[in-house]
């Protein structure tokens with residue numbers, strides 16, 4: 001049985017080897033991050049190649065993952081890595097550590113829980129702080145159709161850019177679409193993987 005290994009965090013040597021051999025999967029979260037041009041897959045690979053593990057995270061549902069800090073040139077990059085237990089490295093999310101969350105690329109700023117409130121205040125993916133903002137363009141898919149919703153109130157992770165919307169806001173978006181209250185159309189660039 002390999003059960004005993006399941007709670008072990010992946011080792012940096014294993015992560016490097018898997019990244020070098022392209023034996024990895026990335027989450028959709030990272031694809032979205034590519035789209036905003038925050039980081040490239042090449043930079044993620046470079047960061048892992050010279051990276052080290054700075055934190056180990058244990059999550060009841062997601063198991064153990066390792067937060068790797070590495071550099072793409074001068075740019076510090078954090079990459080959250082997990083072992084899927086079937087031979088693949090899973091790259092869960094990535095971000096450039098920012099000054100709102102990190103004193104430096106290795107040390108977090110202690111917030112002492114003072115932001116705790118009734119609103120969502122911590123990013124599910126990266127643990128970053130959530131700020132309430134108005135998102136200018138929010139992509140929303142319903143039954144295969146893409147809609148762009150303007151000026152939606154959302155929680156924005158200041159670290160990785162993940163957006164969270166309330167149940168109330170999501171219901172409102174749905175009803176705006178159902179009522180076809182469109183204010184215009186926009187062209188979108190379509191990419192095909194071939």
Ligand SMILES: [Zn+2]
Pocket residue numbers: 123124125126127128157158159160161162
């Ligand atoms: Zn985040």
